[in-house]
Amino acid sequence: MADRSAPLYEEGEADRLPSHDHEVYNRIAREGDFVELRRKYGAFAFPATIAFMAWYFLYVICANWARDFMNTKVVGNINIALVWGLLQFVSTFAIAYFYARHAKKSLDPLSSKLRDEFEQETGR
């Protein structure tokens, strides 16, 4: 099966903006389901990004400027610096897990519904 039979664009098109593909896209963009999908995606992705970046840089800053605190021993030879480093692993795994759950529960049903709609209307 060939992936492409026609040229990528018409002669001369490459200098200009890519041509508009299909108006169904624009209709979907205004639909309630899409607005909701977008809101639900952003409601997780952006706060989570801000949270893990802040948590990571707080750790970096403390490793630089709060050494006495970081060097405090917790148990045996294990200090706060090591525990906090390991907690960065835990938080990364946790955010990945919660995002996967959120995406499966709240995003995938909406996106597959909209995709089906697009495919039916355009025949692709």
Added chain:
Amino acid sequence: MSTAMLIPLVTGNRALTVGLFLAVVAVTLYITFWASRQSKTAADYYAGGRNFSGFQNGLAVSGDYMSAASFLGISGAIALYGYDGFLYSIGFLVAWLVALLLIAELLRNSGRFTMADQLAYRMRQIPVRSAAAISTIVVSIFYLLAQMVGAGSLVGLLLGVTSPAVKNVVIVLVGVLMIIYVTFGGMKGTTWVQIVKAVLLMAGTVLITFLVLVKFGFNLSDLLGAAAEKSGKGEAFLQPGLLYGKDLVGKFDFTSLALALVLGTAGLPHILIRFYTTPTAQAARKSVLWAIGLIGSFYLMTLVLGFGAAALVDTGKGSQIQTSAGNAASPLLAQAVGGGEGTLGGSVLLALISAVAFATILAVVAGLTLTSASSVAHDLYANVFKKGQASEKSELRVARIAAFGIGAVAILLAIPAQRLNIAFLVALAFAVAASANLPALLYNLFWKRFNTMGATFSIYGGLIMAVLLVTFSPVVSGTPTSLFPSANFDWFPLRNPGLISIPFGFLCGIIGTLISKEVHPAERYDELAVRALTGAGAEKAVVH
């Protein structure tokens, strides 16, 4: 992680090591020729037919990401500098959340073969594709050089040869192998090579970690205590600050590195194009989840390897770990836990871990070469030079020729670059990726007003600023370990440019967008947003 590795390891059984290396080469070549018979279309060559499952691609992503710099470099840095080596692992892992939350799925739905496909979706093709292709090639070549220089030193070290001529032969051989993988195997062959490598690497690391932990009765505190005592640095070995942050410049340098590490991953072109090999965005998400699990476990184990090497192997002045700048730590640790030098167990484990390191290098260089060749053929040749009028057949021919060209350039640059520090090249690749690629990708996805000039400004701005700052940093001149130790033009104090160049790249994107009179039609942004979030109209898997 430097390449100043002069003292060869005394390998108990060189024949075994050579035999395992040849086995790695034979298996990977077999995969390549098998894959070449399966590849027919452009989607096969560039994206492996988009038929890899989330788990398979997760393994391949891990195989592409865990380079020799992490396997040998991080455990080596921990063995030498204790806690500070661990800081690399954290940045390298946390970075995957950027890819998971903001990039992977949206890119899979809105792109096709290269990073530029996504950036040029709603922009003027020629300027944006040219910029994205240049930045793809620059990042990939820096990364490629690091791996090839590492290969030369590593193989020389592990086989016990010191002559520069032999190292050059090894670099040329690695170069020839990667050209063969990419020319014949395309993305399908490269992906399977990365999957095999990831499995080997994880198995080898689990085995050595287990053997180290057995020696310490699975008590982490005892392991740390033994490492601190043997290192001669005491408590300081377990605390931040031995490698970074002795003074204020060092502290800012560390912050700069931390920023480049966490934002670089999601802008690395060879990682980005891996998401095109899955059939759906859901599979792309799954592959990042697997990658986070695998890479995270791997870095946790490197912690044990690094402290284990500090506790069990000589890391003092003049030791092999010192002279190899840490790179020999994992192989020597394998020898030690296997029974020590001269024992059968020690020799077998040393040979095994060496072969794993070799497989690691081969898989990573193949991925990088493919990324650059794809961008040359698909972006520069088919879209910029031929203005979209090239046939698929001629485009794929150019991709194969480009793989030869890039392989040759990498070989020619790697031979004189053997003086350069591997960590510097890798960190620079991350800094350039974060400064030039990530701002454009994020703006394109989330900022409606973003336009062609914004895209070119942010890519060129971030790229040029990152490269300039490194040129005028202590990495290039002014200190005994610099590239030009006798010259003095090091007016920029930080070794990593990220702290300045990454915000600069983001700022350039805003400035370029706002000073341009051009307002792109909103319909095309809606189209991108719908396609990226829902997958409507996204590229489908190839059905053979």
